Amino acid sequence: MSDKEIKNKIKVFAPATVANVSCGFDILGFALSNPGDEVTLQRIPDGKGNVNISGISGDGGRLPKEVDENTAGVAVKLYLKNTGISDSVEISIAKQMPLGSGMGSSAASAVAAVAACEALFDAGMPLIDQLKIAMEGERKACGTAHADNVAPALYGGFTLIRSYQPLDVVRLPVPEKLYCVLINPDVEVRTQSAREILKQKVSLQDAVIQTGNVAGLISALYSEDYELLSRSLQDVLVEPIRKILIPVYDKMKYTALENGALGYGISGSGPSMFALCEGRESAEKIVKPLNEVLDNVGISGKIYVSQVNQDGPVVKE
Ligand SMILES: Nc1ncnc2c1ncn2[C@@H]1O[C@H](COP(=O)(O)OP(=O)(O)OP(=O)(O)O)[C@@H](O)[C@H]1O
Numbered sequence: 001m002s003d004k005e006i007k008n009k010i011k012v013f014a015p016a017t018v019a020n021v022s023c024g025f026d027i028l029g030f031a032l033s034n035p036g037d038e039v040t041l042q043r044i045p046d047g048k049g050n051v052n053i054s055g056i057s058g059d060g061g062r063l064p065k066e067v068d069e070n071t072a073g074v075a076v077k078l079y080l081k082n083t084g085i086s087d088s089v090e091i092s093i094a095k096q097m098p099l100g101s102g103m104g105s106s107a108a109s110a111v112a113a114v115a116a117c118e119a120l121f122d123a124g125m126p127l128i129d130q131l132k133i134a135m136e137g138e139r140k141a142c143g144t145a146h147a148d149n150v151a152p153a154l155y156g157g158f159t160l161i162r163s164y165q166p167l168d169v170v171r172l173p174v175p176e177k178l179y180c181v182l183i184n185p186d187v188e189v190r191t192q193s194a195r196e197i198l199k200q201k202v203s204l205q206d207a208v209i210q211t212g213n214v215a216g217l218i219s220a221l222y223s224e225d226y227e228l229l230s231r232s233l234q235d236v237l238v239e240p241i242r243k244i245l246i247p248v249y250d251k252m253k254y255t256a257l258e259n260g261a262l263g264y265g266i267s268g269s270g271p272s273m274f275a276l277c278e279g280r281e282s283a284e285k286i287v288k289p290l291n292e293v294l295d296n297v298g299i300s301g302k303i304y305v306s307q308v309n310q311d312g313p314v315v316k317e
């Protein structure tokens with residue numbers, strides 16, 4: 001018998017994430033310290049391998065309780081299938097962020113679920129295989145198995161998806177003084193719709209600008225060069241199209257940069273936006289002016305100030 005304590009119930013937190021990070025569409029992302037989702041799993045050793053969602057809170061009744069429709073359900077089912085575990089599992093989800101927010105809401109549930117499975121069953125599944133499972137949750141939520149939310153939520157920190165086929169994830173360093181301000185206006189944008197409006201072809205000239213910025217951003221993370229980071233936070237491919245879905249985007253961006261942010265962009269597929277700043281003081285300085293811009297147009301919203309979360313999912317109890 002293993003000397004590890006066998007648990008029958010476990011609760012795991014997985015963080016919200018900022019995907020794309022301006023120039024890195026579908027390849028870059030980082031995790032936030034808060035908010036995040038909590039998923040609790042109860043193991044039932046009946047040899048039936050059934051998966052059931054017994055409760056969801058914080059979603060206003062909007063999330064599917066059907067296992068095959070919910071990213072957490074998809075992840076648990078696939079984990080049991082891939083490991084050959086025959087216990088049944090009851091899932092309960094505490095949503096702590098809005099849906100369709102661009103904060104990696106669907107990814108946080110999938111990652112919390114797969115990490116909770118691994119903590120509960122201890123099958124020794126490599127992170128890359130856990131990631132593939134969480135990506136199937138994303139496929140269910142928005143039609144594509146993009147990994148730039150699930151990878152940072154699972155690995156923690158800043159991640160690069162170097163390749164999708166084969167899947168190749170690189171953890172990037174996080175400069176010590178890097179802070180994120182995440183602005184979540186009370187507007188909903190579904191990832192699937194925000195992907196459908198994108199152009200499928202880009203010009204060579206834009207590709208050159210974008211790859212230069214990605215390379216600059218990655219170099220800046222390694223060298224902790226905040227000025228290079230600032231120059232590199234530019235997106236010529238996606239932001240010009242998607243910003244029309246976000247009220248007062250240009251004004252918000254102008255205000256953040258005027259008040260000292262290093263860069264400003266759309267978080268994931270929006271409507272959330274993020275600013276990166278050097279130091280907590282600089283991050284806190286932009287909160288009030290950004291709130292004023294939202295107030296002036298009568299849009300409510302929430303603003304979070306957070307360091308990059310290096311931990312990934314955390315077992316709560
Ligand atoms: N556990 C879950 N949490 C959140 N959304 C889920 C979950 N399970 C299924 N979904 C579905 O996923 C869709 C929301 O995913 P979507 O990718 O649009 O939002 P998001 O994850 O907040 O955005 P983004 O990926 O841009 O950060 C909704 O249709 C929702 O019903």
Ligand SMILES: N[C@@H](CCO)C(=O)O
Binds near residue numbers: 146270
């Ligand atoms: N890279 C994805 C992230 C979605 O959160 C997109 O921009 O569609």
